[in-house]
Amino acid sequence: MKDLGRMNNPYSDDKVLDACSLFGVMDTTGRRFSGKEVVRAIANMHVRGNGLGGGFAIYGLYPQYADHYAFHIMYLSQEGKSEVEAFLKRRFRLLHAEEVPTRPIPAIVYPPLVWRYFLEVDSQECDGQSQDDYVVDRVMEINTGVKDAFVFSSGKNMAVFKGVGYPEEIAEYFCLEQYEGYLWTAHGRFPTNTPGWWGGAHPFNILDWTVVHNGEISSYGINRRYLEQFGYHCTMQTDTEVVAYAIDLLMRKHGLPIEIVAKILAPPFWSDIERRPPSEQALLLALRQVYGSLLLNGPFTVIIAHHGEMIGFTDRIRLRPLTVGVKGPVLYLSSEESAIRLVCPDLERAWIPMGGEPIVGSLHRPLVPREMAIAGGTASDAD
Amino acid sequence: MKTYLPPKFFVDRDPNRCIQCRVCVNQCTFDAHRYDAEDDEVRSHEENCVGCHRCVLFCPTHALTIRRNPLDYRENYNWRPEVIEDIIKQAETGGVLLTGMGNDKGYRIYWDHLVLNASQVTNPSIDPLREPMELTTYLGRKPDRVEVEQGSPSLKTELAPQVKIEVPVMFAAMSYGAVSINVHESLARAAAEAGTLWNTGEGGLHPKLYKYGDNTIVQVASGRFGVHPEYLDVARVIEIKIGQGAKPGIGGHLPGEKVSAEVSMTRMIPKGTDALSPAPQHDIYSIEDLAQLVYALKEATNYTKPVAVKIAAVHNSAAIASGMVRAGADIIVLDGLRGATGAAPKIIRDNVGIPIEMALASVDTRLRQEGIRSQASVVISGGIRNSGDVAKAIALGADAVYIGTAALVALGCTLCQQCHTGKCAWGICTTDLALTKRVNPDIGTRRLANLLRGWSLELKDILGGMGINALESLRGNRLHLRGVGLTDTELEILGVEMAGN
Ligand code: SF4
Numbered sequence: 078m079k080d081l082g083r084m085n086n087p088y089s090d091d092k093v094l095d096a097c098s099l100f101g102v103m104d105t106t107g108r109r110f111s112g113k114e115v116v117r118a119i120a121n122m123h124v125r126g127n128g129l130g131g132g133f134a135i136y137g138l139y140p141q142y143a144d145h146y147a148f149h150i151m152y153l154s155q156e157g158k159s160e161v162e163a164f165l166k167r168r169f170r171l172l173h174a175e176e177v178p179t180r181p182i183p184a185i186v187y188p189p190l191v192w193r194y195f196l197e198v199d200s201q202e203c204d205g206q207s208q209d210d211y212v213v214d215r216v217m218e219i220n221t222g223v224k225d226a227f228v229f230s231s232g233k234n235m236a237v238f239k240g241v242g243y244p245e246e247i248a249e250y251f252c253l254e255q256y257e258g259y260l261w262t263a264h265g266r267f268p269t270n271t272p273g274w275w276g277g278a279h280p281f282n283i284l285d286w287t288v289v290h291n292g293e294i295s296s297y298g299i300n301r302r303y304l305e306q307f308g309y310h311c312t313m314q315t316d317t318e319v320v321a322y323a324i325d326l327l328m329r330k331h332g333l334p335i336e337i338v339a340k341i342l343a344p345p346f347w348s349d350i351e352r353r354p355p356s357e358q359a360l361l362l363a364l365r366q367v368y369g370s371l372l373l374n375g376p377f378t379v380i381i382a383h384h385g386e387m388i389g390f391t392d393r394i395r396l397r398p399l400t401v402g403v404k405g406p407v408l409y410l411s412s413e414e415s416a417i418r419l420v421c422p423d424l425e426r427a428w429i430p431m432g433g434e435p436i437v438g439s440l441h442r443p444l445v446p447r448e449m450a451i452a453g454g455t456a457s458d459a460d
Numbered sequence: 461m462k463t464y465l466p467p468k469f470f471v472d473r474d475p476n477r478c479i480q481c482r483v484c485v486n487q488c489t490f491d492a493h494r495y496d497a498e499d500d501e502v503r504s505h506e507e508n509c510v511g512c513h514r515c516v517l518f519c520p521t522h523a524l525t526i527r528r529n530p531l532d533y534r535e536n537y538n539w540r541p542e543v544i545e546d547i548i549k550q551a552e553t554g555g556v557l558l559t560g561m562g563n564d565k566g567y568r569i570y571w572d573h574l575v576l577n578a579s580q581v582t583n584p585s586i587d588p589l590r591e592p593m594e595l596t597t598y599l600g601r602k603p604d605r606v607e608v609e610q611g612s613p614s615l616k617t618e619l620a621p622q623v624k625i626e627v628p629v630m631f632a633a634m635s636y637g638a639v640s641i642n643v644h645e646s647l648a649r650a651a652a653e654a655g656t657l658w659n660t661g662e663g664g665l666h667p668k669l670y671k672y673g674d675n676t677i678v679q680v681a682s683g684r685f686g687v688h689p690e691y692l693d694v695a696r697v698i699e700i701k702i703g704q705g706a707k708p709g710i711g712g713h714l715p716g717e718k719v720s721a722e723v724s725m726t727r728m729i730p731k732g733t734d735a736l737s738p739a740p741q742h743d744i745y746s747i748e749d750l751a752q753l754v755y756a757l758k759e760a761t762n763y764t765k766p767v768a769v770k771i772a773a774v775h776n777s778a779a780i781a782s783g784m785v786r787a788g789a790d791i792i793v794l795d796g797l798r799g800a801t802g803a804a805p806k807i808i809r810d811n812v813g814i815p816i817e818m819a820l821a822s823v824d825t826r827l828r829q830e831g832i833r834s835q836a837s838v839v840i841s842g843g844i845r846n847s848g849d850v851a852k853a854i855a856l857g858a859d860a861v862y863i864g865t866a867a868l869v870a871l872g873c874t875l876c877q878q879c880h881t882g883k884c885a886w887g888i889c890t891t892d893l894a895l896t897k898r899v900n901p902d903i904g905t906r907r908l909a910n911l912l913r914g915w916s917l918e919l920k921d922i923l924g925g926m927g928i929n930a931l932e933s934l935r936g937n938r939l940h941l942r943g944v945g946l947t948d949t950e951l952e953i954l955g956v957e958m959a960g961n
Pocket residue numbers: 471487488489490491492493508509510511512513514515516526885
């Protein structure tokens with residue numbers, strides 16, 4: 078267990094191939110709730126995974142440290158830990174550090190040591206860079222430079238918990254029943270060419286962005302080469318990493334809203350574009366012309382989240398499943414409808430979106446009760 | 461002087477089948493058949509036969525077989541028959557040996573050492589008969605990012621002109637004069653039908669073809685033949701020709717005999733005069749001169765159309781291509797070692813330039829390293845034979861390919877390499893009015909459009925098999941390629957893994 082980056086893809090295949098279960102739930106009023114039901118839902122899709130990876134992302138998790146970067150770091154050795162801690166003290170103001178509470182269970186074997194740190198960036202240190210860019214660079218530095226250490230969560234007031242095991246086992250191991258958040262995503266993994274590595278489980282995270290992903294991206298080769306031009310280096314050889322970097326480039330660096338980003342990653346067909354009104358047509362045309370290399374081709378479903386927003390969509394011809402459910406202000410996204418129905422038997426609506434159609438839950442535009450949605454036409458984003 | 465050149469081919473005429481109809485005598489433009497009226501028998505001048513197989517196809521009783529003269533000299537790998545005969549020719553003429561078509565030597569064809577991928581189990585292949593499959597490609601300079609107006613998202617970024625092609629295959633530059641007007645018309649109409657582009661070459665555009673302007677790339681080459689405002693205005697794309705794969709660094713020579721009244725009008729030169737294209741463009745001695753011409757053409761056309769720059773693939777293509785992008789080229793055209801010609805010195809055709817696969821791989825890689833790949837489209841040409849080659853070229857990084865030879869083969873060409881003689885028996889590479897009738901533009905259009913249709917269907921099958929439904933996901937996606945029988949260095953330049961890896 079030396080080079081963490083390589084362990085994800087020990088045979089150096091083009092990329093990691095996997096299939097998975099996804100679940101996401103968000104209360105668009107921002108009300109925080111416990112993860113018990115999330116764990117029940119993802120556990121209901123047990124057979125979609127093979128026990129080689131499970132994980133959760135929780136938003137609104139650390140209100141007491143809401144303005145601090147929360148780093149979750151896994152260590153394979155004490156030396157790794159001392160080295161990283163010295164580094165953190167050098168480059169950040171460290172407010173609090175503690176081991177992430179766990180409970181030993183038989184299913185989880187050889188877990189790494191997992192610690193969390195609440196950090197503040199000294200604006201003098203940034204040297205003109207934004208705090209976010211500064212944090213990204215430090216995360217990359219640790220992940221590529223320090224042996225035996227891996228930062229797998231680095232956002233504010235949110236965190237990722239993940240590891241090798243079925244998601245319900247990971248939840249039990251990390252005592253997730255103790256936590257509350259207003260947005261949860263969950264993932265159960267079925268990799269076909271990796272022995273399973275803790276850092277390789279989903280969600281993937283950078284800053285407060287997380288991605289859970291089911292699928293295999295056949296355009297991976299060009300997506301990766303395109304991102305390399307912008308300084309992103311896909312060290313883990315997974316297509317999920319490509320999704321995460323693409324989102325970072327498009328949303329954070331190019332400042333595009335998430336609805337537009339979905340139109341880049343899963344664009345409409347040329348023939349559909351031709352049927353749109355002129356101004357929309359011009360936009361969609363330009364997006365495909367310019368960002369064609371970021372089109373994600375091949376079967377996939379993703380749920381992407383950051384503070385205040387959760388978005389799910391499939392590839393353009395929906396080769397992997399996605400079901401949407403709505404109950405009051407709560408939006409559910411899941412690989413299987415059964416998982417939603419299990420935890421919310423009295424759903425108001427459930428439907429399967431069109432291929433490539435983004436389903437967005439947002440704190441800025443909370444879902445309204447059904448009667449109002451109908452009266453108000455398109456008041457709901459989830460329509 | 462008695463020639464020491466043996467006939468290259470034998471003409472076998474089956475006397476039981478031959479009915480003395482003299483079709484072969486009329487069809488052969490090289491005078492290899494003759495009718496002996498006295499004996500009422502058709503006979504052969506075998507030393508004239510170039511092996512074009514025109515007579516074989518047209519003989520109504522299939523009485524003819526063209527056989528290669530075995531020329532069983534004592535074996536000598538160094539002194540092969542071709543080498544011996546070239547020396548004999550020069551000893552007898554004292555001149556530069558001319559030839560037509562592309563390099564026919566055994567340089568490694570890398571397409572044949574690259575194999576494509578397909579989906580199995582972990583992702584589904586896509587059936588192009590049931591699902592949409594997109595080959596649409598836009599050529600032209602693209603910005604690094606798109607900006608949108610906040611609020612109601614609408615486009616803020618203004619894009620440079622983009623040209624849409626429905627299939628990533630275009631017809632390569634072949635000038636009027638080198639090929640006949642009927643060939644030009646067939647290419648233009650087929651391009652229009654298939655939603656792609658054809659290229660005038662450097663001999664201007666005949667006014668009767670202006671109506672296909674939306675599918676036309678007009679060339680501006682060193683001789684500036686036929687270049688005038690209307691020619692530029694009518695075109696979709698303007699291409700500056702610096703070089704050509706068949707003869708890098710060499711100019712062109714259209715002999716006066718081929719400069720008929722129509723050719724003279726189109727090229728804007730006196731009838732019957734030789735049309736000489738200088739080796740370099742005499743206003744381009746360096747990269748900044750190229751930038752001036754690029755922008756002169758953009759100014760002249762009010763920035764409404766992309767400007768392409770075509771070079772022969774040579775040793776430093778990557779660095780040159782990078783310079784071309786920086787000089788304002790919106791499309792870069794690379795013409796490889798096997799690119800063809802209407803006439804070139806044989807020694808140049810056979811020995812100068814590099815394989816297009818290597819040039820493409822290194823140019824695409826370099827432009828990406830420099831972060832300027834999106835600023836220009838990359839188009840390649842030179843020996844593309846089928847849709848498999850096209851798919852591999854796209855995966856190596858090309859935006860589209862040009863086909864020249866393959867298009868002529870669709871029109872009948874059998875690669876007899878006599879293009880420079882003006883006697884093309886298939887009526888392609890000639891301006892002889894009697895011969896040009898051998899290409900009927902209606903039929904020519906059909907044959908070319910059929911070829912493009914066939915290739916598009918095959919490309920869709922290839923994409924679907926990979927589980928990809930848009931060509932842009934294959935473009936530059938070298939993970940879908942593997943090498944077979946290549947050295948580490950070759951794999952490294954191609955940016956491709958060995959099969960099995
Ligand atoms: S040159 Fe062509 S047409 Fe003439 S005899 Fe030979 S094959 Fe036949």
